[in-house]
Amino acid sequence: MLNKILYNTVLCQTFSPCGKYLVAGNIYGQLAVFDLDRILNPIVELLTSDYNQPKQIHTLDSGHQICSLASTEKFLIVGSVNLIYGWDWKGVLGVKLSKPSWVIKIPSQSSLEQIDVNSLWISDDEGKLYAGCGDNKLYVFNLEDGQQALVMSEHTDYIHSVHGKNDQLVSAGEDGNVFLWDVRTGKSHNKLEPHSNSKVSRPDIGKWVGSAALGDDWIVCGGGPRLALWHLRSLDAVTVFDIPDHGIHVSYFHDDCIVAGGTAKHLYQLNYSGEVKVELPVSATTVYSAVLRTSPNKVLAIAGSSPEIDLCTSFNYRDQILHFR
Known part of the structure; x- marks a missing residue:
């Protein structure tokens, strides 16, 4: 029988609070824990052939895929199917995964309903957890007691992406809509429809929006429609990025650049005017996750439809490959 892990897809990643560990989640309900200290600062005499493999691989009892990951100072938060751990x-x-400290169940209409928790975002004060889900809803939970605080219902198809900044939240979904929310009221106050803009529309790929992120004055988003930079107040598409992708799943701001990837041979770093600053080759045919950290080590980890995770310490080239197998 073929080893199914060779067909692994890594949907999400996060760093431990200390930055010394990388955790990746896959479609088989597995969590891989990589020891970045050992990988990035090896003692040559003690180096073994498995140095770039996980320190541990833990498997969820449910066996359901791991759709999203987030981290607080105390907890690793895992979004799966119907449940957040x-x-x-x-x-x-x-060595062995302990019982979870807490579990949140996504409310469903039927015991047969399978609701993927596709995206997690934690408020800056680590008080609230936002979960964008496959039932078209955005749930808000109090992290202190796990109680549901709000349900935000504007999307008409499943949510791919949630991101927040400065009391605002942005969500993007399969319905082709990007909603802007006020986190204080739980109400949406603006909406983008990238597929209805001729500059960014790509009907052959679809209207879905795979990723959206907020900057101080900007939104960057893409999916079926081209990756574009939108002005937060006017909601005009100021820059449309000319990159050879067939769908965007990752986009966010870092320093004065935008990091973006998806169904493409590279992960891109772009400036606001549209110039490609860096093209990083990737192992995956589709990138679903690219997480970045600057301390204690400068590291960018890129994962997707492959058992290999690309590790970059300069953000300019791929210098190591981790194996989730």
Whole structure:
């Protein structure tokens, strides 16, 4: 029988609060824990052939895919199917995965309903957890007690992406809509429809929006429609990025650049005017996750439809490949 892990797809990643560990989640309900200290600062005499493989691989009891990951100072938060788990970081880094510290169940109309928790975002004060889900709803939970605080219902198809900044939240979905929300009221106050803009529309790929992120004055988003930079107040598409992708799943701001990827041979770093600053070759045919950290190590980890995770320490080229197998 073929080893199914060779056909692995890594949907999400996050760093531990100390930045010394990378955790990746896959479609088989597995969490891989990589020891970045050992990988990035090896002691040559002690180096073994498996140095770039996970320190641990934990499997969810449910076996459901791991759709999203997030981290607080205390917890690794795992979004799966119908459930969100919170594990104490000490329990994740051990040899055997402990019982979760808490579990949140997504409310459903039927016991047969399968609701993927596609995207997680945590408020800056780590008080609220926002979950964009496959039932078209955006749920808000209090992290202190796990109670549901709000349900935000504007999307008419499943949500791909949630991101927040400065009391605002942006969500993007399969319906082709990008909603702007006020986190204080839970109400949407503006909406983008990139597929209805002729400059960014790509009907052959679809109207879905795979990723949206907020900057101080900007939104960057893409999916079926081209990756574009939109002005937050006027909602005009100021820059349309000319990159050879067939769908965007990752987009966010870093320093004075935009990082973006999807169904393409590279992960891109672009300036606001549209110039490609860096083209990073990737192992995956489709990138679903690209997480970045600057301390204690400068590291960018890129994952997707491959058992290989690309690790970049300069952000300019791929210098190591991790194996989730």
